[in-house]
Amino acid sequence: MERKKLRHFGDDLAAAVERTGSPALVGLDPRWEQLPSSLTSGVGDDWTTRARAYEKFCREIIDVVAPLIPAVKPQAAFFEELGPAGMVALANAIRYAREKGLLVILDGKRNDIGSTAEAYARGFLGRDGQSAWEADALTISPYLGADGLEPFIDVASSRGAGLFVLVKTSNPGSHMLQDQELATGTVYRRVAEYVEQQSQLTCGERGYGIVGAVVGATYPRQLAELRTAMPQTWLLVPGFGSQGGTAEDVAPAFDYRGLGAIVNSSRGIIFAYNRPEYRQRFGEPRWQEAVEAATREMIAQLRAETLAGKLTRK
């Protein structure tokens, strides 16, 4: 039997972006109030049947987007809201996305220290029976410091998985701590330096490590600053679309090959049937077509306005 090469999340993501010619990431954020009525009608308010509707919603989105994009980002919060039943739906959605060839970045913003951080990492990261959830990557939060991040990095690198550390987030309140000035620069730069160091230590064949950074599309100046400060770090850029970020805003996040960044949209894609321009064209019964149109539109915008236009489909 041929010995299988260890996966490397940085390289796997580069390959997936090039294969699809797209740096777009779709967020799986099921929200009960916004689900198409075909999925909610007749469903009571018990968590188990709602969780099944969430799973069906995710599967239908995955069916539409799998040929178009490299990865999906399920948001743990919406599944956790439904209790253990929601967690079953999350596990099934992750498995289905993988079966369809997508990378899965679980947005859980987990954080803890020592063996507790390790338990999160062991539980979420790694495919093929390596973990219970089998995600390819996980978002993590840095307030606890380096010994809160290291256990995640150790587990991820031993399993070929990836991480995205919150650095400069898309919300207005990110000012409160992240933008504060230390003697050496801002708090977010302090985190960025640590992340870049870890990315260098885990650098793959395509020039990026396994430890990425979350940097909001809503702060284009900081996005450009951090692209320069973190040359070997994949950037996960939320805040595109509904939160106000445009393709022009995220342009500085890409390297000369069109790699180095993936741009997330959640509501703007998965609830596209609610957007005025799509509501008339498709309406709620054809919500899946609205998902496809919105995904294709986002990809076209990213390719037109950013170096993602340089991506060679392989």
Added chain:
Amino acid sequence: MERKKLRHFGDDLAAAVERTGSPALVGLDPRWEQLPSSLTSGVGDDWTTRARAYEKFCREIIDVVAPLIPAVKPQAAFFEELGPAGMVALANAIRYAREKGLLVILDGKRNDIGSTAEAYARGFLGRDGQSAWEADALTISPYLGADGLEPFIDVASSRGAGLFVLVKTSNPGSHMLQDQELATGTVYRRVAEYVEQQSQLTCGERGYGIVGAVVGATYPRQLAELRTAMPQTWLLVPGFGSQGGTAEDVAPAFDYRGLGAIVNSSRGIIFAYNRPEYRQRFGEPRWQEAVEAATREMIAQLRAETLAGKLTRK
């Protein structure tokens, strides 16, 4: 029907501490390798049967500690490590603890913004059918800033539930961000000021709000500083026992009534049968007796060395 008064987490915690005469908190951190062999023998490596062993372990601990302490703190990571089956065990452990009269502080260190933060809060906080998980309080992480904390606070206060925000954590690496100097003081003081403000806004009859702070027992100087800076904030103090914190170290965390702080021990209690002094006395087959002895010992230490000795049992 008598109209039920809305619960208030700050008051409920004060009442529970006074009822038991104890500010001790026991962490439910099931770790497979350390579980008594009576619970692990014959159990394979599938997640469902391991999760059942975790649940049984937690139930037996709860049976022992329920008459002695005000609250337990399940650590989400260890349950999540086992996938959806682990989450069922977590939900069952929370329910069982509540049935036995304990408050439940879920240690999940969740964090996100806007409606996503709200989904976490709605899912975890609030008893009597208000939420899927029915915890009394949740730990949260502040890196995202005020708009990452507000949605949690809004949901918690509408449901009489509580929160504990990471302020100065017990690990050595907490230096990396938390101790950094801003123009106005350290990063952790910036968070502490926000938390105290929120505690004042949600202050109950016993002088404490619903928004607590996590401050490690391993930093007695900062514990004293923060007790003074946050007079209306409940402190959750980890790091006692296994991590090196002593009853003397945590003494400054209490107010003149013996209230204002709860001190957590996890491994030192739940795996007490592994501690040299208990191993001989009880041995593994009588691990539950070791849990009881270790809990009683911790309570006695806290009462002897701290103002917890002033607690009036009501």
